[in-house]
Amino acid sequence: MVEDNPQDELLTLRSMRKVNLGNLVEVVRDGQQALDYLFREGEFAGRTGPDLPALVLLDLGLPRLGGLEVLSRIRKDERTRALPVVIFTSSSEEEDRLASLVGGANSFVRKPVDFAEFAEKVGRLGVYWVAVNEAPRSWSRG
Numbered sequence: 001m002v003e004d005n006p007q008d009e010l011l012t013l014r015s016m017r018k019v020n021l022g023n024l025v026e027v028v029r030d031g032q033q034a035l036d037y038l039f040r041e042g043e044f045a046g047r048t049g050p051d052l053p054a055l056v057l058l059d060l061g062l063p064r065l066g067g068l069e070v071l072s073r074i075r076k077d078e079r080t081r082a083l084p085v086v087i088f089t090s091s092s093e094e095e096d097r098l099a100s101l102v103g104g105a106n107s108f109v110r111k112p113v114d115f116a117e118f119a120e121k122v123g124r125l126g127v128y129w130v131a132v133n134e135a136p137r138s139w140s141r142g
Helices: 006-018 031-039 065-078 094-102 115-133
Strands: 056-060 083-089 107-110
Touching: 006 107, 006 115, 031 056, 056 065, 056 115, 065 083, 065 094, 083 094, 094 107
Parallel strands: 056 083, 083 107
Antiparallel strands: none
16 A cells, blocks of 8 residues: 555555455555565565565555656556556546546545545455455465
8 A cells, every 4th residue: 555644544454454454455655665665676675575465555646756657657667567556545636537547557446535435445445456356376475
């Protein structure tokens, strides 16, 4: 999960735990950290575990490097080109939705303001992308 808002991070993790997925979530807080994590560079150069996560939940309004730029770099690299990326943002702008999907996002999900709706939406996202969707075996979670 790439999220710079501590409240959204907490709500997302809590919602993932409710569907037994919370222990599988790694969090980075800006766009550059996301790329460093995925490509094992910078502070994540020594990262162990699976090469790729099952899913990237990507906010758009991130410090250092915005979500659309992160998405672009993910799609340009052979190693991450097919990695599932869900834009999970508070933006309701049509241009953000269009840019995300044209840029290669697998889905665009707006963060609800209501806590119960937020928790339900995150739970559904997690179950679908981590438990229902079948990623290539080469992406095994190690």
